[in-house]
Amino acid sequence: MVAKAKRTKRKLRASALIAATAAAVLALTACGGGSEPKSADGKVELRFSWWGGDKRAQLTQEAIKAFEAENPNITVKAEFGDWSGYWDKLATQVAANDAPDIIQMDEKYITEYSTRGALLDLSKYKIDTSKLDEAALNAGKGEKGLTGIAAGINAATILANPAVFQAAGVALPDDKTWTWEDFERIAAEVTAKSPKGTYGAAAYGTDEASLGVWLRQNGKSLYTQDGKLGFEPSDIKGYWEFLKDMSEKKAVPSASEIVEAEAAPLDQSGLATGKNGMAFWWSNQLPALEKAAGGELQILRFPSKTGKADDAGLWYKASQFWSASSRTKHPEEAAKFIDFLTNNVKAGEILLADRGVYPNSDVREAIAPKLAKADVKVVDFIGAIKDELGEAPAAPPKGAGAIQEIIKRYTSEVMFNRLSAEEAGKKAVDEMKSAIS
Amino acid sequence: MSAIGELSSMTRRKGPMTKEEKKANGRDNKAAYVFLLPWLLGLAVITVGPMLMSLYLSFTDYNLLQPPEWVGLDNFVRMFGDARLHNSLRVTFTYVLVGVPLQLAVALVIALVLDKGLRGLPFYRSIFYLPSLLGGSVAVAILWKQIFGTTGLVNQVLAMIGIEGPGWISDPNTALGSIILLHVWTFGSPMIIFLAGLRQIPVMYYEAAKVDGATTLQQFWRITLPMLSPIIFFNLVLQIIGSFQSFTQAFIVSGGNGGPSDSTMFFTLYLYQKGFGQFDMGYASAMAWFLLVIIGVFTAINFIASKYWVFYDD
Numbered sequence: 001m002v003a004k005a006k007r008t009k010r011k012l013r014a015s016a017l018i019a020a021t022a023a024a025v026l027a028l029t030a031c032g033g034g035s036e037p038k039s040a041d042g043k044v045e046l047r048f049s050w051w052g053g054d055k056r057a058q059l060t061q062e063a064i065k066a067f068e069a070e071n072p073n074i075t076v077k078a079e080f081g082d083w084s085g086y087w088d089k090l091a092t093q094v095a096a097n098d099a100p101d102i103i104q105m106d107e108k109y110i111t112e113y114s115t116r117g118a119l120l121d122l123s124k125y126k127i128d129t130s131k132l133d134e135a136a137l138n139a140g141k142g143e144k145g146l147t148g149i150a151a152g153i154n155a156a157t158i159l160a161n162p163a164v165f166q167a168a169g170v171a172l173p174d175d176k177t178w179t180w181e182d183f184e185r186i187a188a189e190v191t192a193k194s195p196k197g198t199y200g201a202a203a204y205g206t207d208e209a210s211l212g213v214w215l216r217q218n219g220k221s222l223y224t225q226d227g228k229l230g231f232e233p234s235d236i237k238g239y240w241e242f243l244k245d246m247s248e249k250k251a252v253p254s255a256s257e258i259v260e261a262e263a264a265p266l267d268q269s270g271l272a273t274g275k276n277g278m279a280f281w282w283s284n285q286l287p288a289l290e291k292a293a294g295g296e297l298q299i300l301r302f303p304s305k306t307g308k309a310d311d312a313g314l315w316y317k318a319s320q321f322w323s324a325s326s327r328t329k330h331p332e333e334a335a336k337f338i339d340f341l342t343n344n345v346k347a348g349e350i351l352l353a354d355r356g357v358y359p360n361s362d363v364r365e366a367i368a369p370k371l372a373k374a375d376v377k378v379v380d381f382i383g384a385i386k387d388e389l390g391e392a393p394a395a396p397p398k399g400a401g402a403i404q405e406i407i408k409r410y411t412s413e414v415m416f417n418r419l420s421a422e423e424a425g426k427k428a429v430d431e432m433k434s435a436i437s
Numbered sequence: 438m439s440a441i442g443e444l445s446s447m448t449r450r451k452g453p454m455t456k457e458e459k460k461a462n463g464r465d466n467k468a469a470y471v472f473l474l475p476w477l478l479g480l481a482v483i484t485v486g487p488m489l490m491s492l493y494l495s496f497t498d499y500n501l502l503q504p505p506e507w508v509g510l511d512n513f514v515r516m517f518g519d520a521r522l523h524n525s526l527r528v529t530f531t532y533v534l535v536g537v538p539l540q541l542a543v544a545l546v547i548a549l550v551l552d553k554g555l556r557g558l559p560f561y562r563s564i565f566y567l568p569s570l571l572g573g574s575v576a577v578a579i580l581w582k583q584i585f586g587t588t589g590l591v592n593q594v595l596a597m598i599g600i601e602g603p604g605w606i607s608d609p610n611t612a613l614g615s616i617i618l619l620h621v622w623t624f625g626s627p628m629i630i631f632l633a634g635l636r637q638i639p640v641m642y643y644e645a646a647k648v649d650g651a652t653t654l655q656q657f658w659r660i661t662l663p664m665l666s667p668i669i670f671f672n673l674v675l676q677i678i679g680s681f682q683s684f685t686q687a688f689i690v691s692g693g694n695g696g697p698s699d700s701t702m703f704f705t706l707y708l709y710q711k712g713f714g715q716f717d718m719g720y721a722s723a724m725a726w727f728l729l730v731i732i733g734v735f736t737a738i739n740f741i742a743s744k745y746w747v748f749y750d751d
Contacts, residue, residue, distance in 0.1 A: 084693060088713040095501035095718070112716065116502035197588065255697075256587050256604025263582075263692035402715050405694060412698040416609050435715070 050104035121145030125335035148321025152356020205411035216313030227397035233425035319356035512723035548631035569625025578689035634668030
């Protein structure tokens with residue numbers, strides 16, 4: 001009896017040991033992921049991450065398939081998500097030495113990542129840049145070489161929903177001659193003639209693009225060429241005072257409504273749901289917004305102080321960059337994929353204008369007949385403002401990723417009367433200075 | 438408490454162990470460790486390891502992309518001059534000091550009502566417990582945002598009686614209050630514990646009090662509260678520790694930025710922003726350890742104060 005009991009006990013113990021070890025091994029292997037080296041059959045797997053909505057995800061997946069068809073020994077694994085979570089995730093991945101091989105980058109963060117050695121110098125690999133627009137190419141150059149290749153060209157715009165104007169019986173503005181006063185007056189008129197809850201315009205003050213325009217029209221800039229802040233508290237004061245004035249005249253929504261609108265994704269934004277007559281967006285977002293709104297939208301130039309389009313101070317922005325991780329195990333293959341996205345007409349025919357106007361002039365021409373109506377509008381607008389552009393703005397310095405949040409926060413402080421525009425200007429500039437120092 | 442005492446006296450042995458017994462004991466211990474191994478590994482890899490790492494990082498300047506650099510106490514010194522951190526402390530303390538007592542009071546009142554022996558008690562108990570299960574979740578936080586929005590349910594109801602409500606979540610004056618309300622709403626788990634505690638109070642006390650002509654209120658103050666005080670204490674400690682660390686509700690309701698104008702910028706949320714948003718992981722680690730100290734101090738105060746108001750019946 002006793003002996004038997006002992007035996008079962010020992011057996012039990014042995015199996016417990018095996019189970020425990022198995023569990024531990026499983027747990028450990030689960031942690032130790034990361035990109036694997038080339039497998040025996042020469043197959044390479046690349047990871048590629050981007051931010052964006054459903055439409056972009058669909059197009060990009062198609063482009064990946066086209067690439068894989070041409071390069072049967074490379075597979076590209078997609079990782080995508082919303083803008084808001086994208087940067088937290090990327091920072092964590094890079095810190096954990098688990099960065100994706102190909103990274104969709106934004107100008108706000110590219111200096112941050114590249115000066116800290118996280119991005120590959122793409123000029124050392126086989127990527128043809130001869131057909132790229134010079135300004136777009138230069139935007140990806142920094143002290144660590146060419147760490148990003150522009151995926152598209154963009155401009156800051158105001159998009160208008162003609163349906164809202166029509167319902168209110170107000171004519172669309174002439175964007176070649178309008179001033180900020182016109183903007184306020186027209187928006188207030190639309191609000192007054194629309195049902196409750198509909199406003200003539202969405203508020204600015206939740207991003208740096210509109211501040212950039214405002215500063216440029218006043219002879220200043222967000223950043224200087226040597227990576228400092230390009231403006232003083234007094235310059236940003238007027239930006240908020242005017243916003244407040246517009247809110248009081250109901251040209252734009254109330255403080256609370258502005259805060260709520262911030263959180264809405266593109267598909268549920270005021271412009272897409274017909275709650276705003278006009279709103280501030282990047283030009284490449286028009287097709288996605290038209291799809292969400294279920295109707296046509298119109299692209300407008302920003303108003304100016306003088307009523308001359310030449311003084312609107314617009315500029316071409318690299319909408320996004322293709323970057324590669326400096327720690328990728330397959331730099332050649334990653335470069336090959338970026339080259340495909342940048343220069344291959346097949347990729348262009350799939351991606352069209354979703355990430356902005358193609359910076360490669362050959363691809364741009366080749367895909368022109370394939371463009372949808374909405375894309376054509378974007379391309380035409382980018383072409384139309386070519387001669388009106390102001391000086392190219394300085395690249396955002398390291399730490400620029402924090403600026404938007406600061407603008408947003410102090411916009412709230414002003415709109416809720418917690419700080420005067422003047423005090424907010426001082427505090428915001430102090431915070432911005434320490435963020436990018 | 439007494440149960441643990443009984444357990445320990447049960448296993449306590451008289452006289453020294455024999456060699457044979459010692460051996461058997463050692464074998465049993467080994468077996469126990471083998472069974473514990475997965476958990477111990479988890480503890481080491483998932484809890485202790487990262488904690489030690491963060492302690493080290495709190496003395497460094499670490500931007501996530503480059504190796505950390507030792508800066509000594511710099512991060513801790515910086516906290517003294519960080520106005521946004523001070524604001525986040527103010528927000529967090531308000532949340533804890535208002536939210537926890539309110540939540541416990543609601544939990545106690547509901548528990549008292551349920552304890553009266555309603556028909557269908559298990560049903561009501563489940564219904565009241567439900568928010569506790571849901572309250573911490575992302576889905577409910579999103580729902581909360583809708584209900585308290587400018588055109589949300591609350592304002593629609595208010596509009597019926599002619600009041601134009603503010604945007605509860607999007608107005609800096611009411612945003613924190615809305616999140617505190619969400620916290621109070623999740624009173625289920627302390628309520629269940631209170632209910633269990635109420636069941637433990639011997640009926641004879643109440644019977645004796647009734648014979649002496651005590652009113653219901655007197656019974657509550659003189660019998661229920663003192664007898665329940667260990668349970669209240671337990672709930673208080675747990676809820677305070679938990680509330681200091683709450684993150685999800687504020688993160689979701691404010692869209693991750695602690696807005697409007699930092700009015701819902703909890704300490705944990707600011708920590709997260711510093712670490713992952715602004716590439717300041719050294720500072721964020723230092724903040725985490727500072728939070729640990731705050732919670733430690735509060736728990737210590739709780740335990741010291743408990744000597745004066747918690748009544749143990751043994």
